[in-house]
Structures are given as C-alpha cells and as structure tokens.
Amino acid sequence: MQSLLELRHLKTLAAIRDAGSLTRxxxxxxxxxxxxxxxxxxxxxxxxxxxxxxxxxPLKLTPAGDKLVxxxxxxxxxxxxxxxxIAKLREGEAGSLRIAVECHTCFDWLMxxxxxxxxxxxxxxxxxxxxxxxxxxxxxxxxxxxxxxxxVPEAEAGINHLPLFAYDMVALLARxxxxxxxxxxxxADFADETLITYPVPDDMLDLVRQVLKPxxxxxxxxxxxxxxxxxxxxxxxxxxxxLPGWSVQHYLERDYVAARxxxxxxxxxxxxxxxxxxxxxxxxxxxxxxxxxxxCVSELPGIQLTGA
Amino acid sequence: MQSLLELRHLKTLAAIRDAGSLTRxxxxxxxxxxxxxxxxxxxxxxxxxxxxxxxxxPLKLTPAGDKLVxxxxxxxxxxxxxxxxIAKLREGEAGSLRIAVECHTCFDWLMxxxxxxxxxxxxxxxxxxxxxxxxxxxxxxxxxxxxxxxxVPEAEAGINHLPLFAYDMVALLARxxxxxxxxxxxxADFADETLITYPVPDDMLDLVRQVLKPxxxxxxxxxxxxxxxxxxxxxxxxxxxxLPGWSVQHYLERDYVAARxxxxxxxxxxxxxxxxxxxxxxxxxxxxxxxxxxxCVSELPGIQLTGA
DNA sequence: ATTTGCAATGACTATTGCTCATGTTCTGGG
DNA sequence: CCCAGAACATGAGCAATAGTCATTGCAAAT
Numbered sequence: 001m002q003s004l005l006e007l008r009h010l011k012t013l014a015a016i017r018d019a020g021s022l023t024r025x026x027x028x029x030x031x032x033x034x035x036x037x038x039x040x041x042x043x044x045x046x047x048x049x050x051x052x053x054x055x056x057x058p059l060k061l062t063p064a065g066d067k068l069v070x071x072x073x074x075x076x077x078x079x080x081x082x083x084x085x086i087a088k089l090r091e092g093e094a095g096s097l098r099i100a101v102e103c104h105t106c107f108d109w110l111m112x113x114x115x116x117x118x119x120x121x122x123x124x125x126x127x128x129x130x131x132x133x134x135x136x137x138x139x140x141x142x143x144x145x146x147x148x149x150x151x152v153p154e155a156e157a158g159i160n161h162l163p164l165f166a167y168d169m170v171a172l173l174a175r176x177x178x179x180x181x182x183x184x185x186x187x188a189d190f191a192d193e194t195l196i197t198y199p200v201p202d203d204m205l206d207l208v209r210q211v212l213k214p215x216x217x218x219x220x221x222x223x224x225x226x227x228x229x230x231x232x233x234x235x236x237x238x239x240x241x242x243l244p245g246w247s248v249q250h251y252l253e254r255d256y257v258a259a260r261x262x263x264x265x266x267x268x269x270x271x272x273x274x275x276x277x278x279x280x281x282x283x284x285x286x287x288x289x290x291x292x293x294x295x296c297v298s299e300l301p302g303i304q305l306t307g308a
Numbered sequence: 309m310q311s312l313l314e315l316r317h318l319k320t321l322a323a324i325r326d327a328g329s330l331t332r333x334x335x336x337x338x339x340x341x342x343x344x345x346x347x348x349x350x351x352x353x354x355x356x357x358x359x360x361x362x363x364x365x366p367l368k369l370t371p372a373g374d375k376l377v378x379x380x381x382x383x384x385x386x387x388x389x390x391x392x393x394i395a396k397l398r399e400g401e402a403g404s405l406r407i408a409v410e411c412h413t414c415f416d417w418l419m420x421x422x423x424x425x426x427x428x429x430x431x432x433x434x435x436x437x438x439x440x441x442x443x444x445x446x447x448x449x450x451x452x453x454x455x456x457x458x459x460v461p462e463a464e465a466g467i468n469h470l471p472l473f474a475y476d477m478v479a480l481l482a483r484x485x486x487x488x489x490x491x492x493x494x495x496a497d498f499a500d501e502t503l504i505t506y507p508v509p510d511d512m513l514d515l516v517r518q519v520l521k522p523x524x525x526x527x528x529x530x531x532x533x534x535x536x537x538x539x540x541x542x543x544x545x546x547x548x549x550x551l552p553g554w555s556v557q558h559y560l561e562r563d564y565v566a567a568r569x570x571x572x573x574x575x576x577x578x579x580x581x582x583x584x585x586x587x588x589x590x591x592x593x594x595x596x597x598x599x600x601x602x603x604c605v606s607e608l609p610g611i612q613l614t615g616a
Numbered sequence: 617a618t619t620t621g622c623a624a625t626g627a628c629t630a631t632t633g634c635t636c637a638t639g640t641t642c643t644g645g646g
Numbered sequence: 647c648c649c650a651g652a653a654c655a656t657g658a659g660c661a662a663t664a665g666t667c668a669t670t671g672c673a674a675a676t
Contacts, residue, residue: 021623367654
C-alpha cells in the first residue's frame with residue numbers, strides 16, 4: 001500500500017496532458033509509447049481509477065487524473081527551482097551568457113527564450129554578441145561569447161555541441177510562380193531563378209551548401225537582411241528563397257507566398273549550441289539549451305527535438 | 309544531465325534529517341543503511357556537492373542538503389494530500405471510523421492521532437466505542453466498530469491485522485522497594501506482592517498472560533481504572549504494577565517510582581489494529597494506521613514500528 | 617473494405633535499486 | 647595507547663522493474 005508515485009509518473013502525466021496523446025508525449029520524453037502505456041496502467045491500477053478518458057482525441061483527464069496533473073504542475077517547477085538553486089550554490093551566482101548567432105531567423109525564438117532565462121538566472125549577464133560572424137565558434141575561443149548557435153556541428157577540439165532541434169527548409173515562391181505547380185523543387189529548378197538570401201557566406205546557406213553547390217548550380221543572387229523583405233521580394237516575383245518552415249508559417253497561412261519542399265525528401269536542417277568543452281557542465285548553459293528546446297517545441301511548428 | 313531526483317530521494321533525505329543518522333533513518337524506511345548510503349552518494353555525486361556534513365552526530369545538513377530537505381517538506385505533504393483526495397474520489401467522502409480499544413493506556417497516543425485524522429478526513433465520522441470490551445474484534449463483526457486496537461493478533465477468518473508498534477512492559481516499584489535492587493524481575497518476584505492492574509480479564513494483562521500464569525504464580529490483586537491511580541498506589545507502597553515503558557516515562561524522569569525490566573530479556577508487547585478483511589483496503593483506515601505509527605514513533609519513547 | 621493512427625498487451629531485456637558482506641573511520645572506555 | 651563498538655562507505659551480486667520490441671486491437675477516415 002506504499003505510495004507507488006514517483007516524479008517520473010508526474011512528468012509523464014504532465015507530458016501526456018501537454019501532448020494530448022501517449023505517442024506524442026512519449027516522443028517528448030524520449031521513451032516509447034509502450035512505456036507510457038505501462039506506466040499509466042500501473043498508476044490507474046494503483047489508484048483504482050482511470051486517469052484519462054481514452055477513445056477521445058485529445059486524451060481527456062478524469063477528475064483523478066486532473067488531481068495528479070495539477071500536483072505535477074505545482075511540484076515540477078518547485079523541483080526545477082530547487083535544483084537551480086543548488087547549481088548556484090555550486091557554481092556561484094555570477095557568470096555571463098553571451099550568445100553568438102549566425103542565423104538571422106533565430107531571433108524569432110531567441111527573444112522569448114532569453115526572457116525565460118533572465119527570469120530563472122537573474123544574476124547571469126545576458127547578451128547577444130552583436131553583428132553576424134562567419135565563424136561564431138571562434139568567438140568562444142576568444143572569450144567574446146559563451147554560447148554559439150550553429151547549424152553544422154563541425155567536430156572541433158575543445159568544443160561541445162548540444163543539440164537544439166531539426167526542421168525542414170522550404171522553398172518560397174510567388175503564389176502564381178510556374179514552379180509552384182511542382183510537388184517539390186530540385187536543384188535544377190533554381191538554375192534560372194534569382195535566389196534571395198541573407199547577406200552571409202554561401203557555407204551558411206543550407207540550400208546552397210547542400211543542394212545547389214553539389215549540383216554545380218549557381219543562380220543569380222539578391223540579398224537582404226530582413227526576413228520580411230525576403231518574403232516581400234518573393235511575393236512580388238523578384239525571385240525565390242529558402243527559409244526554415246517554422247519561420248514562414250505565419251505567411252503561408254495567409255497565402256502570402258507558396259512553399260514547396262526542396263528535393264523529394266525535403267531539405268533537413270538542424271541547429272546546435274556550441275560551447276567550450278570546459279564549460280559544458282555549467283548549469284546555466286545547460287539550462288539555456290533546455291529553455292530553448294522547450295520554447296521552440298511549443299512555439300515553432302514542424303520542428304523535432306534532436307539528440308537525447 | 310537529466311534530473312536524477314526522485315521522490316524516493318526526498319523521502320530518504322527527510323528521514324535522515326528526522327532520524328539524525330543513516331542507520332536510524334534506514335530502519336524507519338525499512339531499508340538498509342547501505343541503501344541510504346548509496347542513494348546519498350549518488351545524489352551528492354549528481355549535484356557535485358555534499359548534502360550532509362558527515363563525521364558529526366547528529367548528521368548536519370549543508371546548505372544544498374537543506375534546500376532539498378526543504379523541498380521535501382513542501383512536496384511530500386502535497387503528495388499525501390493529493391493521494392488522499394484521489395482516495396476520496398474513489399471511495400466517496402463518507403464513512404465512519406469507530407475505534408474499539410482494549411488497552412487503557414492507549415488513550416495517551418490515541419487522542420493526538422485522532423486529532424490529526426480529523427484534520428485529514430473531516431468527512432469521516434470519528435468515534436471511540438465507549439467502554440472496554442472483552443473481545444473488541446467481535447464489535448467489528450457486529451458493525452459496532454470499524455477498527456479495534458488489540459495486543460495479540462489472533463488469526464481469525466475475515467479479520468486483517470495491521471501492525472502498529474512494539475514496546476517493552478516494565479515493572480513499577482516504589483523507589484525504596486527491596487526488589488528495586490535487582491537488575492530485572494522474574495515471575496517469582498511477584499509471588500508475595502500485590503499486583504495493581506486495570507480491571508480487565510487476565511488475558512488482556514501481558515504480565516499475567518505471558519509471565520505469571522505460565523509460572524503458576526497468582527499474586528494478590530488490586531484494580532483501578534486510572535493510570536495515575538496505579539502510579540500513586542505503587543509510589544505509596546501498596547503494590548507493584550506492570551505498564552508499557554512509554555506510558556510511564558514521564559513519571560520515571562521525575563523519580564516518582566522505579567522501573568525494572570520483567571525477565572532478563574524484557575517483556576515484549578505489541579499493538580495491532582484489527583479491521584474487517586473486506587474493508588482492509590479502505591484508504592482512511594489505512595491512513596489512520598499510518599497516522600498512529602507516525603504519532604507514536606515521534607512521541608513515545610522506546611517503541612519500535614513493526615511489520616513492513 | 618482497407619488503410620491509418622493510436623493505445624493495449626505480453627514477452628523479453630536492461631537497468632538499477634537493494635541487500636549482503638566487508639572495509640574504513642571515528643569515538644569513548646579501560 | 648589500544649581496543650571495542652558504532653557509525654558510514656564500498657563493491658559484488660541479485661532481484662525487482664522500467665523500458666523496448668513486436669504484435670494485437672480498436673476506431674475513424676478514405
């Protein structure tokens with residue numbers, strides 16, 4: 001008759017509530033659907049009551065389930081807080097988090113993530129390293145940044161890469177563009193188009209690096225700093241572009257432009273946080289990564305958390 | 309870098325804080341000292357900080373340990389509450405807890421336990437079945453009681469016995485009584501004494517049932533309802549008595565009377581709660597037992613929790 | 617009907633939490 | 647000073663169990 005309940009169960013229940021289904025909750029927790037099903041059955045057996053009303057999508061909480069999920073909502077933040085406090089005891093309160101960004105669109109999620117971070121670690125000096133840099137990792141070695149957001153995690157001595165998330169790049173076309181008739185675009189389709197990009201080196205453009213360059217295709221270019229400007233140019237038929245799916249969802253819903261996958265399987269991209277190996281254990285750096293993942297999984301459509 | 313922390317750890321930490329040592333905490337949790345040591349090491353490794361200052365008795369909390377214990381103090385009651393709420397959902401709020409008592413001294417701890425119970429289960433009708441009964445278990449079958457406090461758990465069909473605690477009976481003597489010179493008393497020592505007891509059948513007197521009767525000794529008797537009256541009679545040399553050690557601690561500290569073990573190894577007694585088998589699963593009955601054990605282990609000196 | 621998406625189930629596996637046996641350290645007597 | 651005893655630490659082994667894998671069952675959608 002001991003209390004079978006463990007924190008694991010509370011995390012699971014909260015995840016199921018958030019995800020609306022065992023399968024999706026399992027993905028978030030990096031477990032199998034089966035594991036959650038077993039857990040849930042065990043709990044329901046123990047309490048002698050169903051915790052979720054099945055056969056409904058999304059899964060709905062019973063009163064008993066609600067009690068436990070509410071409990072989880074209270075407890076889990078308290079625990080996270082206590083563990084942060086302990087980390088502060090160990091590492092001291094001070095520290096700085098200077099973030100180097102190579103990706104223009106990243107600001108979409110960086111701002112809310114930084115807000116949350118500032119709340120949780122008020123003592124840590126938070127900054128974005130201004131300007132864009134060809135090699136942000138270099139800034140880590142020079143002690144001008146503490147964390148760099150990078151897309152290709154090149155193995156490098158002294159650097160640790162912490163996975164953030166992965167997503168698909170989509171090609172953007174004017175709604176009446178001839179290529180919009182195709183179900184997906186290939187490298188060759190870009191040959192006679194004007195490609196609109198951010199003003200960064202080719203290596204940092206996933207489309208060029210992974211698709212066009214290997215195919216030996218080098219279309220005309222036009223650059224601009226602002227995402228909205230890219231969208232505007234595409235819409236007014238001045239060229240085509242390739243951006244992360246999550247960054248243009250808003251415009252697609254309004255039919256401002258059309259989007260197509262690049263290559264039949266899509267053009268996969270991912271983001272990672274690079275930190276100095278020596279500092280990879282630092283609690284607030286790890287927590288920042290966790291915050292980014294949380295924020296992004298809940299706010300950005302069509303992304304997948306990577307790594308374990 | 310996952311949060312290793314589980315509720316088990318919080319329970320352990322709180323127990324160590326309460327008990328002041330791993331060994332005693334382990335007893336309370338029905339685990340081995342080794343298990344707690346392993347747990348503790350794992351936690352300290354994980355957080356990179358000591359949680360207790362060792363080499364001191366009682367073990368003292370470090371700031372980090374304090375953070376976690378405080379967390380435990382917040383969380384564990386919340387969890388207990390939530391689980392009670394769920395039990396209420398399952399079983400309904402109503403119910404009655406009529407307690408039958410065969411043991412006079414039990415009121416010492418029964419009252420505080422009932423107070424706590426009333427707080428946690430305000431809807432359950434709480435009562436003591438008035439008067440003392442030769443066979444309180446019979447009252448369960450007659451539906452005149454829901455729980456009986458008994459000392460000898462006689463196996464009986466349809467009845468479940470839930471262990472409460474065990475303790476030693478002590479013989480009480482006037483301070484200048486000749487027998488007080490002996491390190492312990494034996495059956496024969498009682499032959500020429502007047503034995504002062506509660507007015508209950510011999511079967512319910514541990515001293516008579518387990519020591520005197522087997523030895524064929526039947527001393528003069530005198531009875532009274534009140535514990536203080538027994539003490540008063542002993543102190544004024546009208547006879548000797550045998551009572552639970554925990555019930556007379558107060559008087560011993562004041563040197564009102566002397567106490568000696570009965571038989572070299574002491575006279576062990578235990579208390580159990582008897583309930584109808586059908587109702588043994590009822591949450592509030594189980595919780596009452598848990599409350600009694602909690603109250604008694606913290607308030608009564610020299611008792612041991614029994615069972616698992 | 618067939619497919620598709622999700623949950624349930626059962627057998628098997630890997631983990632890990634616990635115990636047992638032993639080692640180490642500290643303390644208080646003789 | 648040494649020894650006994652009481653505490654915590656440690657390591658090996660075992661047993662409980664949390665998790666996976668493969669499959670089945672069940673709806674809803676096509």
